[in-house]
Amino acid sequence: MSTLILIPARMASTRLPGKPLADIAGAPMIVHVARRAADAGLGRVVVATDTKSVAEAVRLHGFEAVMTRTDHESGSDRIFEALTTLDPRRKVETIVNVQGDLPTIDPDTIKAALKPFDDPAVDIATLGVEIARDEEKTNPNVVKIVGSPLSGTRLRALYFTRATAPWGEGPLYHHIGLYAYRRSALERFVALKPSPLERREKLEQLRALEAGMRIDAEIVQSLPLGVDTPEDLDRARTILSTPDI
Numbered sequence: 001m002s003t004l005i006l007i008p009a010r011m012a013s014t015r016l017p018g019k020p021l022a023d024i025a026g027a028p029m030i031v032h033v034a035r036r037a038a039d040a041g042l043g044r045v046v047v048a049t050d051t052k053s054v055a056e057a058v059r060l061h062g063f064e065a066v067m068t069r070t071d072h073e074s075g076s077d078r079i080f081e082a083l084t085t086l087d088p089r090r091k092v093e094t095i096v097n098v099q100g101d102l103p104t105i106d107p108d109t110i111k112a113a114l115k116p117f118d119d120p121a122v123d124i125a126t127l128g129v130e131i132a133r134d135e136e137k138t139n140p141n142v143v144k145i146v147g148s149p150l151s152g153t154r155l156r157a158l159y160f161t162r163a164t165a166p167w168g169e170g171p172l173y174h175h176i177g178l179y180a181y182r183r184s185a186l187e188r189f190v191a192l193k194p195s196p197l198e199r200r201e202k203l204e205q206l207r208a209l210e211a212g213m214r215i216d217a218e219i220v221q222s223l224p225l226g227v228d229t230p231e232d233l234d235r236a237r238t239i240l241s242t243p244d245i
Contacts, residue, residue, distance in 0.1 A: 003043035003114070004092045006082050007033055008068075008075035009100035011051045015228050020054050020100055022233055025240040027061060029227060030054060032103035032240060034063040039107035042096060042114065048082035074204055075099070076179075080190045083183075095186055097179045103236050105178075105224035113180045116154060116216035123185035124208055127176035128155065128217040136174065138164050143175040143203060145217050157215040160203050174223060179205075185213060 009020040009030050016022070020030040030047060037045045047058045047065040050072070055065035066085055072078040079097050086092075096113060098105070109127065116125035128145045136142045140162040147155030159165070160175055181189070188211070195210040197203075208215060227233050 002092050003094045003096060004083065004087065005037045005040070005042055005045045005096045005098055005110070006079040007037060007045070007047045007098050007100050008078040008082075009047055009049040009051075009054050010078075011054065013101075013228075016230065016233065019227060019233070020049070020051075021057055022227075024103055024233070024237050028054075028057045029103045029233075029236070030058060030100050031061045031063065032236075033098060033100050033105070034058060034061070036103070036105050036107050037096075037098050037110060038063070040110040041107070042111060044086075046082060046086060047100070048078050050078075076186070076204065077190055080186055083186070090183070093183055095181045095183065097181070099177055099226070101227040102178070102224045103227060104239050106222060109176075109220050109222065109224060110178065112218045112220050113178055115218045117180065117182070119216065121214055122216045123182055123213040124189070124205075124215045125180040126157070126205070126215060126217050127178050128173040128219050129176060129221065129223045130219065131172045131174045137172050143177075145173040145175045147173070147217060150216070153219045155217045155219065157205075157209065157217055159209065160201070160205050162201055162203070173217070173219065175205075175217070176220070176224065177226075189213070 011018050013019050021028045048068050050070040058065040066082045068078050068081045116122045146159040146165050147157045195207040198206040227236050
């Protein structure tokens with residue numbers, strides 16, 4: 001498959017404004033994400049942004065950037081605009097959306113997102129990790145995957161929720177918001193209107209499930225650090241200032 005990795009980046013974060021350009025170990029956070037994505041070795045890596053300073057910083061460090069509109073409501077809308085700009089001849093078959101606030105993500109974790117596409121019935125692939133800490137099981141900021149096990153490392157997603165689910169004995173899975181789309185699936189997804197459950201849970205991926213699209217999740221062993229707060233940024237700086245990280 002011809003694969004394009006797109007990294008959406010905007011400066012208007014409510015909890016940590018300007019975070020794509022936050023310095024971590026001598027480079028902007030968005031550059032660290034681009035490096036990890038490139039190390040995954042899946043294909044072309046491009047940052048999709050609505051801010052010239054972000055694009056300039058990315059290019060200064062040797063990576064590619066594309067400008068997108070400022071009025072996108074979601075990262076999926078932004079990457080779709082970037083896709084149509086970068087690939088007008090429609091040669092790209094698979095798009096990987098890597099969030100721009102994952103500066104410590106393991107390249108192997110990015111690669112794992114493509115594994116569910118071994119099954120041609122899968123429209124969208126994503127990632128999960130088993131929840132180990134009890135407090136995360138009840139934390140509404142930790143999105144859970146409710147899914148039917150297909151193997152020891154894969155779930156067919158039936159629902160995503162901020163609640164503690166499913167009920168009863170057994171593991172709970174934390175959803176990692178990294179997605180791989182078949183091109184036709186991304187085109188269909190962005191054409192859909194926000195769905196009732198999406199609005200209620202404030203989880204965009206429910207739009208796909210409500211439309212009958214299939215999402216499978218590959219279960220990985222480590223949860224990448226998402227940088228949403230100043231405390232997260234301090235953790236990322238500590239991790240990436242350590243040799244061999």
